Amino acid sequence: MNIDDFNLLAKLIRDRSGLNLTKDKGYLLESRLLPVARQHNLKTLEELTMKLRSRPDNALVRDVVEAMTTNESFFFRDVKPFDQFKGVVLPHLLATKSATRSIKIWSAACSSGQEPYSLAMILKEEKAKLQGWNIDIVATDLSTQILSKAQAGQYAQFEVQRGLPIQYLVKYFKQQGDRWQIDQSIRDMVRFRPLNLLEDFSSLGNFDVIFCRNVLIYFDQPTKTIVLERMSRQLSNDGFLFLGGAETVVGITNKFQTTVNQRGLYQQAGATHKLAGS
């Protein structure tokens, strides 16, 4: 691919999704965008870039951007955040939010749904403690294609074999041919919405917990700062932020503080009720 075409595509993708493509990732553009070109009746990547320069239509731009997202996800990814959610954050919220009895959770960049569904299964297991509580899980992603998969709640064998405890598979999934369908009661706990983290998300309202895992890694530093600082505005004063294993707030924003002994878990810098030990 020539440098002008690379620059055109890299700029379009960065402007629309935040994904920062370096020149050594040119091969990714070729392998992922050729199928998109074909879907739009364009024979080559040169034809694709020509169309983007001359008469770009919304569907083509959307498909180009979505094709470049990495949607890797699995149930209870990395285990620890979900243990922290169940063992540290939930007891803390049950104690500090007893007046309103409401917990609002946002899975930002939820991909194919494993993250919000893992949270929903944990909350379902804890239902005795949550009697009379109002629980809301909102799950968003830029990619409308991956959101349709998330909403359907159907997974292949290899997907339910990655991270999902067998007792949850037995309890919350039904086999349908070669797919596994997640239970309607779990699906009903999650509201999926398309949302680009680069755009204003204040209309989503306020949350007690934000999972924003394994998406900031794709953004450059100024974009990480902007997104995290806007998230801080949507997080309640005593709320919690979960980031991915390769992500941090350190050196990016001072709106959040780390928590003692809880890697990947952050509180607002001015939180009133700090976690014990913080």
Ligand SMILES: C[S@@+](CC[C@H](N)C(=O)[O-])C[C@H]1O[C@@H](n2cnc3c(N)ncnc32)[C@H](O)[C@@H]1O
């Ligand atoms: C690697 S997945 C992470 C999924 C899940 N959070 C996890 O940790 O398993 C990254 C997701 O971020 C989404 N994404 C990328 N750029 C985005 C943006 N600007 N706004 C919202 N979602 C975005 C992608 O579509 C993809 O589904």
